[in-house]
Amino acid sequence: MIRNYFKIAIRNFRNNKAYTLINVIGLTLGLACCVLVFFTVRYELSFDAHHKDIGQVYRLLRYTKERGDKGLATGIPLPVLDALKNDFPALKNQIACTYALKGTLVTVEQEGNKKKFDEDYYAIAFVGPEYFRLLNYEWIKGSPEASLTNPGSVVLSEKQAERYFGKADPMGKTIRINNQKDFVVSGLIADPPATTNFPFTTLISFSSLKDYGAYTNWDDWASSYGGGQMYVKLPQSMNQADFEKQLTGFNKKYYDAKAAAETSFILQAVNDIHFDNRTSNYAGRTISKGMIWTMVLVGSFILIAACVNFVNLATAQAIRRSREVGVRKVLGSTRFQLLRQYFSETAFITVLSVLLALIASQLALPYVASVLNIPAQGVMFISDPVVLAFMFALVVITTILAGFYPAMVLSGFQPILALKGKVKTGGSGQAHLRRSLIVLQFTISQVVLIGTVIAYNQMQYFQTMDLGFEKDEIVNITIPESDFAKMESLKSRLASETGIRSMSQSQFTPMSQSNWQTGFKYENDTEFLNFEIVMRPADTAYVHTYGMEMAAGRMYLPSDSIREYVVNEAFVKAMGMKRPQEIIGKRMAIGGSDYKFPIVGVIKNFNTYSLHREIIPCVMTTLKGNYSKMGIKLSAHSDKNLLSRIEKVWSSVYPDYLFKYTFYDETLNSYYSKEEKLFSLFRILAGIAVFIGCLGLYGVVAFMVESRTKEMGIRKAIGATAFNIFGLFSIDFVKLVVIALVIASPVAWYGMSQWLQDFTYRISISWWMFAVTGIVVIFIALITISFQSVKAALMNPVKALRSE
Structure with a gap:
């Protein structure tokens, strides 16, 4: 019986090659999207799931109430x-600080030669033995107690050890960090998986941090560094709410009443870190659960759209198979047997499409992985039982979705009517169903397409918005040492290079992902004010190099240390003043210092963070010991070899370091890579959804042309023009596309309005975005319809009237 079903299925596929091809292509695309979404979602949901008792581990956050969700800071003051x-002796061994370093130079000796390695942000961290009580690592050599207790010790991951020392045993060997301090390898651990928010490959004993030198003061309760984070593992007898209540008392104990009322310490579950867009993490990557569910929904919708094609074409072709049904029923076939036959045909196409989808998804995976920032290798395991179960479920679900209604329709034909060829598929409930399914398809397509248009306009807004400074033709290079003589030597030697308009040394660029936030004391206050400021230590050329403007007063005078301050307009507003001039001459002290210096100028507002956040109070001052960057403004038509000459000068001043440079505009663009990737994903999905919809539309129109051949012949015989025939077919389907646009518009508006809430600076959703989408889809639909409708319009009426 099954063999017979298989033969009949092959015969039907041969006789209807075009329809079979449309179904296979549509299902393959839909299933490929589902497969890629499955692997992506599975990857995202597996972050830090490999740690035992991860549900009991929390990260400490500092929360500023008046700033809402934007007031969450991951950096915790070191004291x-x-x-x-x-204060919590019972948890003493369950509290850990991870102090991760920013871009770091590692020097090792290989066969008598010194090799230098430029490590990524947060690849290297200071941790203590208690860190391994919170998170699980596989130890190959050494142990937390023996390897990371003593100062000067370091533990490497397997790949990092091989990178530094090749196949040699790394134990006992030495590495040098930032040309400052040597550390001896005392342990070896397995490589951390890609799905972790703790991607450390080099772990240094926490007891070495004071000697190495932290970015902030160990006695400063006001300042923090984002890479210095604290974690706690709570016992099962204590929940998050209980510990946060105790942290309220802790906060009041160590901060004055005003500061304690405005800021507090709260807990964030470690298994939520990957899904919380409000905070950063060491992996530098977050994805909201809303985004994950959006991907699941879009993937499901595209699969549904592909199944709609199958249903549309199968019901449209039902009249062709009516005689087959009649014969089978006359010969004794039951409805159950017919259902089984048609389900087996659907399953055959589905299995074929799944196999093709696996091939297509494997080919597309490298591109999708780059768009979504996931590793292309090691994500798809066909032999994985979970993957096999998913593929089986996909075949079953798709077979039911695509095959149920057509099988019910075909198996329900009356044998007498079927044999006489009097079964009808048009002008009845089936025709209404087909129209409804076409509306569903194009609703899905237009929701994704509208989202793409809105995302594109938001990205364009980012590119054109006035940031309060210049970003073009500026190169940023590193200053690896706080050696004043070398800094001046570098600056003076570069000044003789033609093509350089200006230079500035600073700790941060105007807009930066790395920031120093600190408390401050104002005028006669002896206590910190109830909000923090963001610092921009820089020399006096900073304003000119980055094209910034003064609103009042003057720039501070040159100095190696703090002598004067310049604040931004947001600072003036936060202090309750209406005019920038009012704050000139006021005095303030930053961080843990009590030495107050005057404010001599006000600079016009500029964005210190990405455009996800509003402009906050900012303070600029001279602090030469903190300068780690040099911004170089190039001439518009500078020599193409200028960068090579800059590198040569830099390397002569800092021969023990690796030269690194970035173009500032490219750096700023990278802040919105997540949105760019989302836009790319939307664009791909929109294209697939529209293509699948057009495939189905083409198939349905082809069937309608075939089933209405005589009607077209009669119409032409009584004087209808080719344009009339084209319009007859086109107008009905254009109406369906317009109805789909009406349904899709509010859905897309709501979804994209929620997405735009993540941005402080965002576009307004305008009516023309929906109109453009509708026009584009109508145009594509008309092109799709035209292939068959023009063929009908040009048909010879004599041949049409002779057709059966």
Whole structure:
């Protein structure tokens, strides 16, 4: 019986090659999208799931109430660590600080030669033995207690050890960090998986941090560094709410009443870090659960759209198979047997499409992986039982979705009517169903397409918005040492290079992902004010190099240390003043210092963070010991070899370091890579959804042309023109596309309005975005319809009237 079903299926596929091809292509695309979405979602949901008891581990966050969700800071002042261990002795060994370094130079000796390695942000971190009580690592050599207790010790991951020392045993060997301090390898751990928010490959004993030098003061309760984070593992007898209540008392104990009322410490579950867009993490990557569910929904919708094609074409072709049904029923076939036959045909096409979808998804995976920032290797395991179960479920679900209604229709034909060829598929409930399914397809297509148009306009807005500074033709290079003589030597030697308009040394660029936030004391206040400021230590050429403008007063005078301040307009507003001039001459002290210096100028507002956040109070001052960047403004038509000459000068001043440079405009564009990738994903999905819809539309129109051949012949015989015939077919389907646009518009508006809420600076959703989408889809639909409708319009009426 099954063999017979298979033969009949092959025969039907041969006789209807065009329809079979449309179904296979549509299902393959839909299933490929589902497969890629499955692997992506599975990857995203597996972050840090390999750690035992991860549900009991939390990250400490500092929360500023008046700033809402934007007031969450991951950096915790360093004195908090000892205070927590002192005040919560029962948790002393369950509290850990991870102090990760930013871009770091590692020097090792290989066969008598010194090799230098430029490590990524947060690849290297200072941790103590308690860190391994919170998170699980596989130790190959050494142990947390023996390897990371003593100062000067370091533990490497397998790949990192091989990178530094090749196949040699790394134990006992030495690495040098930032040309400052040597560390001896005392342990070896397995490589962390890609799905972790703790991608450390080099772990240094936390007891070495004071000697190495932290970015902030160990006695400063006001300042923090984003890479210095604290974690706690709570016992099962204590929940998050209970510990946060105790942290309220802790906060009041160590901060004055005003500061304690405005800021607090809260907990964030580690298994939520990957899904919380409000905070950053060491992996530098987050994805909201809303985004994950959006991907699932879009993938499901595209599969549904492909199944709609199958249903449309199968019901449209039902009249062709009516005689077959009649014969089978006359010969004794039951409805159940017919259902089984048609389901087996659907399953055959589905299995074929799944196999093709697996091939297509494997080919597309490298591109999709680059768009979604996931590793292309090691994501898809066909032999994985979970993957096999998913593929089986996909075949079953698709077979039911695509095959149920057509099988019910075909198996329900009356044998007498079927044999006489009097079964009808038009002008009845089936025709209404086909129209409804076409509307569903194009609703899905237009929702995704509208989202793409809105995302594109938001990205364009990012590119054109006035940031309060210049970003073009500026190159940023690193200053690896706080050696004043070398800094001046570099600056003076570069000044003689033609093509350089200006230079500035600073700790941060105007807009930066790395920021120093600190408290401050104002005028006669002896306590910190209830909000923090963001610092921009820089020399006096900073304003000119980055094209910034003064609103009042003057720039501070040259100095190696703090002598004067310049604040931004947001600072003036936060202090309750209406005019920038009012703050000139006021005095303030930053961080843990009590030495107050005057404010001599006000600079016009500029964005210190990405456009996801509003402009906050900013303070600029001279602090030469903190300068780590040099911004170089190039001439518009500078020599193409200028960068090579800059590198040569830099390398002569800092021969022990690796030269690194970035173009500032490219750096700023990278801040919105997540949105760019989302836009790319939307664009791909929109194209697939529209293509699948057009495939189905083409098939349905082809069937209608075939089933209405005589009607077209009669119409032409009584004087209808080719344009009339084209319009007859086109107008009905254009109406369906317009109805789909009406349904899709509010859905897309709501979804994209929620997405835009993530941006402080965002576009307004305008009516023309929906109109453009509708016009584009109508145009594509008309092109799709035209292939068959023009053929009908040009048909010879004599041949049409002779057709059966």
